[in-house]
Amino acid sequence: MAGGVSSMNLVVNMASESDVSVQGHGVHTAYLELATALERRDDVDVVRGRYGERVDCDVYHLHTMGTGVWPKILDPRTRTVVSAHVVPDSLVGSLRGARWWRPLARRYMQWFYRRADRVLAVSGTVAHALETELRVDPGRIEVLHNTIDMAAYRTSPEDRGAARLELGFDDDAFVVLGVGQVQPRKRVDLFDRLAREHPGMTFVWVGGIPFKHLAADHGAMRRLMERAPENLRFTDVLPHPEVRRYLQAADVFCLPAEQENHPMCILEAAGVGLPVVARDIPEYDDTFGHDVLRCRDATFGEALVHLREEPLTYRAWQERSRRIADRFDSAAAAERLVGIYREVAAAASSAG
Known part of the structure; x- marks a missing residue:
């Protein structure tokens, strides 16, 4: 299945390391809302989590960028969608000493986001930062706002x-x-x-x-x-x-x-x-x-x-x-997201 579109339902491994770490923040809520909206559909199968390992699926969708999702972002068999909830400016005033290590975080974000086949910016401001500061190919960026049920x-x-x-x-x-x-x-x-x-x-x-x-x-x-x-x-x-x-x-x-x-x-x-x-x-x-x-x-x-x-x-x-x-109701976002998954999975199939 990896690297191509399934003949049946699309299988998506959606992962946010907040599953296994800190949960008192908006990224975790955004991940839960979107995963739940997708699980209500009959044309996609959602596999949640599975950190530190590759998963047999059509598309990875990552909400965080820690070491637990490295096997997925580095998996050459399967296309990856990443939700960009965080840009360098998000760190200042959130974590200790961020002004000093922001340049290092910027370089890491640049590496991570540029590996993705599609980067979903949660706002136009995030899309601008992805393109201008993190040098992500604008053809890979789409704005998909957070939504809820x-x-x-x-x-x-x-x-x-x-x-x-x-x-x-x-x-x-x-x-x-x-x-x-x-x-x-x-x-x-x-x-x-x-x-x-x-x-x-x-x-x-x-x-x-x-x-x-x-x-x-x-x-x-x-x-x-x-x-x-x-x-x-x-x-x-x-x-x-x-x-x-x-x-x-x-x-x-x-x-x-x-x-x-x-x-x-x-x-x-x-x-x-x-x-x-x-x-x-x-x-x-x-x-x-x-x-x-x-x-x-x-x-x-x-x-x-x-x-x-x-x-x-x-x-x-x-x-x-x-x-x-x-x-900002989640049903419409899930519909659009499935279309994005199919696009990136189809691109992998044609490339193979």
């Missing part, structure tokens, strides 16, 4: 009430939710400052420091969590179903991160129907556009106040989140 996130008033009761939020609390690793790049310090400036609101950050002492500014981030004001709750890393409960219980989603590619947490918040307040960064230009309320440091607080005090404004931004949900 939006039906799994639809939230009724009954769901919301049950989630708030379970998590201990008062009926009249205005809950501002953030999700992600506690790291400088996410600007959790600004989230903390917003909580201090708006004591009448309830702030919750779902996430922790899964990479522990390898994380950037680990000590400072740990102190920030320990010294949080009374109206700010940190949950640490949670299983994904529990993250969804917090989304269902919230009123607004707030992500002040300074660098993102195509964050899963915004898709999840949109699926629940929350207005999304996020930093005004160019990475969102070709993905969320003006369907998220884009802010600077000085305007996040004002945006939250408007959403709390102006029901018409709140409903308008809920409607914009519904547009995001319509655009």
